[in-house]
Amino acid sequence: MWNELLLTLQDANTQWVLFGSILLGVASGVLGSFALLRKQSLIGDAMAHAALPGICLAFLLYGTKSIGWFLVGAALSGLLATYFIQAIINHSRIKEDTAIGLVLSVFFGFGIVLLTKIAQSKNGNQSGLDDFIFGQAASLVGSDVKVISSVAIVLLIITFLLFKELKLFTFDRQFAKGIGLPTGFINALLMTLIVSAVVIGLQAVGVILMAAMLITPAIAARYWTDRLDRMVIVAGTIGALSGILGTILSSMASNLPTGPVIVLAATVIFIISLVFAPNRGLVSKGLKLYRLRKRVARETVLQTMYDLAEEASISNQSMLFTRDQLLTRRRMATRMLDKNLHRLSREGLLNQTDGKWGLTAPGAKAAYEVTFNNRLFEIYTMYEMRFAYLQLAANDAWEYYEIPSHTLNELMELMAVHEHTPQLDPAHFAKGEKYYIANLESNDSNKRKREVKSS
Amino acid sequence: MNPVKVSNVTVAYDRKPVLQEITFDMPEGKLIGVVGPNGAGKSTLIKAILGLIPTASGTVDIYGKPYKSQRKLVGYVPQRGSVDWDFPTNALDVVLMGRYGHIGWFRRPGKKDTAIALQALDKVGMKEYASRQISQLSGGQQQRVFLARALAQDATVYFMDEPFVGVDAATEKAIISLLNELKAQGKTVLVVHHDLQTVKEYFDWTLLLNKRKIALGPTEEVFTIDNLQKTYGGRLSFLDTQLDPSHVVQS
Ligand SMILES: Nc1ncnc2c1ncn2[C@@H]1O[C@H](COP(=O)(O)OP(=O)(O)O)[C@@H](O)[C@H]1O
Ligand SMILES: [Mg+2]
Numbered sequence: 001m002w003n004e005l006l007l008t009l010q011d012a013n014t015q016w017v018l019f020g021s022i023l024l025g026v027a028s029g030v031l032g033s034f035a036l037l038r039k040q041s042l043i044g045d046a047m048a049h050a051a052l053p054g055i056c057l058a059f060l061l062y063g064t065k066s067i068g069w070f071l072v073g074a075a076l077s078g079l080l081a082t083y084f085i086q087a088i089i090n091h092s093r094i095k096e097d098t099a100i101g102l103v104l105s106v107f108f109g110f111g112i113v114l115l116t117k118i119a120q121s122k123n124g125n126q127s128g129l130d131d132f133i134f135g136q137a138a139s140l141v142g143s144d145v146k147v148i149s150s151v152a153i154v155l156l157i158i159t160f161l162l163f164k165e166l167k168l169f170t171f172d173r174q175f176a177k178g179i180g181l182p183t184g185f186i187n188a189l190l191m192t193l194i195v196s197a198v199v200i201g202l203q204a205v206g207v208i209l210m211a212a213m214l215i216t217p218a219i220a221a222r223y224w225t226d227r228l229d230r231m232v233i234v235a236g237t238i239g240a241l242s243g244i245l246g247t248i249l250s251s252m253a254s255n256l257p258t259g260p261v262i263v264l265a266a267t268v269i270f271i272i273s274l275v276f277a278p279n280r281g282l283v284s285k286g287l288k289l290y291r292l293r294k295r296v297a298r299e300t301v302l303q304t305m306y307d308l309a310e311e312a313s314i315s316n317q318s319m320l321f322t323r324d325q326l327l328t329r330r331r332m333a334t335r336m337l338d339k340n341l342h343r344l345s346r347e348g349l350l351n352q353t354d355g356k357w358g359l360t361a362p363g364a365k366a367a368y369e370v371t372f373n374n375r376l377f378e379i380y381t382m383y384e385m386r387f388a389y390l391q392l393a394a395n396d397a398w399e400y401y402e403i404p405s406h407t408l409n410e411l412m413e414l415m416a417v418h419e420h421t422p423q424l425d426p427a428h429f430a431k432g433e434k435y436y437i438a439n440l441e442s443n444d445s446n447k448r449k450r451e452v453k454s455s
Numbered sequence: 456m457n458p459v460k461v462s463n464v465t466v467a468y469d470r471k472p473v474l475q476e477i478t479f480d481m482p483e484g485k486l487i488g489v490v491g492p493n494g495a496g497k498s499t500l501i502k503a504i505l506g507l508i509p510t511a512s513g514t515v516d517i518y519g520k521p522y523k524s525q526r527k528l529v530g531y532v533p534q535r536g537s538v539d540w541d542f543p544t545n546a547l548d549v550v551l552m553g554r555y556g557h558i559g560w561f562r563r564p565g566k567k568d569t570a571i572a573l574q575a576l577d578k579v580g581m582k583e584y585a586s587r588q589i590s591q592l593s594g595g596q597q598q599r600v601f602l603a604r605a606l607a608q609d610a611t612v613y614f615m616d617e618p619f620v621g622v623d624a625a626t627e628k629a630i631i632s633l634l635n636e637l638k639a640q641g642k643t644v645l646v647v648h649h650d651l652q653t654v655k656e657y658f659d660w661t662l663l664l665n666k667r668k669i670a671l672g673p674t675e676e677v678f679t680i681d682n683l684q685k686t687y688g689g690r691l692s693f694l695d696t697q698l699d700p701s702h703v704v705q706s
Contacts, residue, residue: 037542161561168552172538178505178531179556179608180523226588228543385625 008251017137017251020145021243021262023152024201028210029217029239030159031197033232034190036218037170042097043082043191045211046104047198050081052111052207055132056118065128067144067203071151074199081107082191108207135206135259137247148200155193159232166190167228204247206259213263217242220270223277242266297332299370301340302349304330305359306367310424320356361426368426373400375422376408379415387411456519458483458528458612458643459504464513466496466503472666473499477513479662479671481612484641486634488648488658488674492687495665497647498534501614505531517612526556530610532601534617540590546600547585550575553607568607575606578636580629595626602630613637613644620649631657652702654678678703 008014035044054077058069081103088099115129131139140148159166168176169186177183198210205213221235246262275282308321308329326337341357344350349363359367377398380387387407400408415421459481466474474496481487489497502508504515506522517525530553553575554568564572576582579599584592592600598618605613619627634657637644645662648654654661654674661678663669663686670677670685680703 037539164555164558164563165560167544168555171542171544171549172533172552174502174507174533174537175531175552175604177507178526178529180526181555222543226543227545227548231543385623 004252005248008248013142014138014247014251016142016145017140018244018247020140020148021137021204021247021258022240023149024204025213025217025239025241025243025262026236027152027155027197027239028201028214029221029235029237030156030232031194032214032216032218032239033221033228033235034159034166034170035194036215036222037228038190040194041211041215042100043085044194044198044214046081046085046100046107047078047195048202048207048210049104049111050078050107051075051199051202052132053077053107053114054080054111055202056111056114056129059118059129060114067147070203071147071199074202075195077107078195078199082195111207131206131257132202133206133208134257135202135204135209135262136250137204137258137262138251140203144203148204151196151200155196158189158193162186162189163229163232204243204258205262206257209259209263213239213242213259213266216263216266216270220266220273223273223280238266238269241269297336298340298343299374300330300332301326301337301344302363302367302370303374304332305350305357305363306371306422306424309359309364309367310422313424320353320358322356326357364424365426368422368424371422373398375420376400376411376415379411379418379420382418383411383414456483457481458518459645460516460519461504462514462516464500464503464515465511466499466508467511472511474503475667477664477668479668481643481645482660483643484638485643485659486638486657487643487645487660487662488654489645489662489664490648490651490654490686491664491669495686497664498616500664501531501616501645501647505529505614527608528611530605530608530613532605532613532615532618535594535598535601535621540592540597542589545586545588546576546581546592546596546603547572549589549600550603550607553604556608571609572603572607575603576600578606579603579633593623595622598622599626599629602633606633611642613642615644615646617647617649651683655702 009018032044035041051074054073054075055070056073057077058073059065062069084103085096085099088094088102089096094102115133118129128136128139165176165181165186169181169183169190173183176186194214198214201210201213217235217238218231220238221231224234225231242262242265245265246258249265250256250258250261273281276284278284304326305321308325309319312319312321323334323337323341326332327334341350341352344363345352345357349360349366351358351360351363377400380398400411403411412421457480461477461479461481464474464477465472477500489500491497499508503510504522506515515522517528522529547569550572551564551568554564554571558564558568573582573585576585579602581596581599581603584596584600589597589600598621602615602618605615618630622630634644634646638659646658648657655678658674660672661674662671663677663682665686665688670682683703
C-alpha cells in the first residue's frame with residue numbers, strides 16, 4: 001500500500017492535482033468561515049447546485065470542455081440564481097430558506113436535463129461533465145489546475161488584504177456603514193469571493209457536496225478558537241488536509257469520486273473537533289462538568305460538617321454528628337452523602353465513631369478552607385459589580401488564593417459585616433480546644449493566608 | 456454652529472412612512488434624550504441621520520456639512536441586539552473597530568490604536584476584560600464594550616440607541632457618568648431612552664418622537680404630561696400607572 005502511495009505521489013499529474021486540491025481546500029475553508037459567520041451556508045449550497053446548468057450551457061455553446069468557460073458559466077448561473085432568490089424574497093411572502101430551496105431545485109433539475117441531453121449527443125462521452133456531479137479531482141489536467149490555483153490565490157490575497165474590512169462588515173454591518181465602508185460593495189465582493197470559491201471546487205468536489213466542502217472546515221475550526229484570524233487559518237488548514245486526503249484516496253481506488261472522500265475527510269475532522277477540541281469539545285466539557293460535580297459534592301459534605309461544628313461549638317454541644325443531622329442541615333442525595341463520607345474518611349479527613357462522624361485535625365483544616373472559600377464567594381456574588389474587575393468567567397472555579405490581597409481583605413471585611421466569617425478556627429479545633437471561637441485579628445492561620453496572597 | 460441639523464427628513468419602509476417631515480437642530484454640548492413608544496421611529500431617526508438607510512426626502516447636516524464628509528466627527532452605539540455576540544472575537548478587537556474609520560483601507564490597527572482602544576475600555580471599567588471572548592460577557596458588559604468602541608471613534612457627536620436596555624444598575628451608573636464626562640468635554644450626545652422615570656434626571660434636552668417630532672427643547676420645558684400624552688396617545692393609561700408625577704414637569 002505504501003509503495004502504491006509513493007508511486008501515486010511521484011506521478012507528475014497527481015502532484016499537480018494535489019497542489020490544486022490543497023489551494024482549493026484553503027480557499028474554501030477561509031471563505032467558508034465568512035459564509036458560516038454570515039449565516040449563508042445555504043447560499044453556498046444554492047450556488048453550487050445552480051452552477052450546473054451554467055456549466056452545461058457553457059459546454060453546449062463552446063463545444064468542448066474548457067475550465068475557463070465552465071467557471072464563467074457557473075458564476076453567471078449562480079449569480080442569476082441569487083438574483084431570483086432575492087427577487088422572490090422581496091416580492092412575495094416566501095422566506096429565504098424556502099426561496100433558496102425552490103431556486104436550487106429548479107436550477108439543478110434544469111442542469112440534470114441539460115446533462116442528459118449532452119450525454120446522449122455525439123461528443124457527450126468525452127465531455128467529462130459527469131465529473132461535476134460528484135467531483136473527480138483526477139480529471140483535472142494541468143491547465144485546469146493552473147486556472148483553479150490562480151483563482152484560489154487571488155481569493156486568498158483579497159481576503160488577506162481586506163481582512164479588517166470583511167471582519168467588521170461580517171460582525172456589524174450597520175457600524176461598518178456608519179464609519180463609511182461601502183457596505184454594498186463589500187457585500188457584493190464577499191458574495192463574489194464565496195461564489196468563486198464554490199465554483200473553482202466544482203470539478204474536484206462536485207455540485208452536490210461543494211457546499212459541505214465550504215462549510216464543514218469552518219464549523220470544525222470554530223471549535224478550536226475564539227478569534228476570527230485563527231479560525232480562518234485553522235479552517236484553511238482543515239480544508240487543505242481534506243483536499244489532500246480526498247485526492248490521494250480517490251486516485252488510489254479507481255472510479256472513487258473525489259468529492260465524497262474529501263467531504264468525508266472534512267467531516268471526520270469536524271467530528272474529532274466536536275469531541276476533542278479543548279474548551280468547546282464534548283470531552284472537555286464533560287470532564288469539566290464531572291470534576292465540578294465531584295468537587296461540589298465533596299465540598300458540600302465538608303462544609304456541612306463545618307457548619308454543624310460551628311453551631312455546636314457555640315452552643316457547647318458534641319462535635320460528632322449523625323448522617324441524619326447532616327441531611328437535616330443541608331439537603332443532599334443520601335447516596336452522594338454516603339459516598340463522600342466514606343471517601344473523606346479514607347482520605348483521613350473524617351472519623352467515624354458509633355455511627356457518628358467527626359472532623360479529624362486535617363479534616364477541620366480542609367473544612368475550614370472550603371467553608372471560607374465558599375462563604376467568600378457568596379459575599380463576592382452579593383457585590384459582584386464592585387468586584388467585576390476580577391474578571392471571573394461564569395464557569396471558572398472560585399479560589400480565594402487566586403484573588404489579589406487587597407481585594408481579599410475587602411471581601412473579608414464585607415464577610416465580617418455580614419457575620420459570615422467562619423467562626424471555628426481549625427488550629428485550635430485541631431488541638432482539641434473544641435469550643436474556641438475564631439478571632440480574626442489574633443488568628444495567625446488567617447494572617448498566614450493573607451501573606452501568601454500578597455507574595 | 457449646530458452639531459446636527461435635520462431638515463424635513465421623511466423615511467419610509469416599503470412605502471409605509473415611518474418618520475414624517477422631521478426638522479430640528481441639536482444644541483451643542485448637551486445630553487439629549489429621545490423618547491417615544493415602540494415603533495415610533497427612534498432607531499430609524501438615528502439610522503437616517505447616519506445615512507444607514509435611504510431617506511425619502513430631507514437633508515441632514517453635521518456641523519454644516521453632509522454626513523459623508525463629517526464621518527470622523529460622529530460616534531455610534533447601535534442597539535446591542537443588532538449583532539451576533541457569538542462572533543469569534545474579543546472585547547479589545549470590537550473596540551478596535553472604532554478605530555477602523557481612522558486607519559483606512561488595507562492597514563492593520565497599530566500600537567497607537569491599541570492604546571486608544573485600551574484606554575476606552577478602561578473608561579468604561581472593562582480593561583480587565585480586554586481579551587475576553589465577547590459571548591462570555593454579561594449584557595451590561597457587552598453594552599460597555601459598544602460604548603468603548605464609540606469612545607475609540609474619538610468623535611464630537613455621539614448617537615446611542617437604547618444603551619440602558621438590559622443593563623445592570625452599576626452599568627447604568629457607569630454609562631451616565633460617562634455621558635456627563637463627554638458633555639463636560641463639550642461633546643454632544645443623543646441617546647434613545649426607554650425609561651421615562653429617569654429622563655428628567657439624565658437629560659438636558661428631550662426630543663419627543665412618534666413618527667413626527669412632538670417636541671424638542673430643554674427637558675424642564677418639554678417633558679410635560681401634555682406632550683407625553685401627544686407622544687404616547689392611547690397608551691396614556693399605561694403611562695398614568697407607570698409614571699410617578701414627580702418625574703414629569705408640571706405645566
Ligand atoms: N428594516 C425594516 N423594514 C421594514 N420596516 C421596518 C424596518 N425597521 C423598522 N421598521 C418599522 O419602522 C417602524 C419604526 O421602527 P424603529 O425605528 O425601530 O422604532 P423604535 O426604535 O422607535 O422602536 C416600526 O413600525 C418598524 O416596524
Ligand atoms: Mg429601536
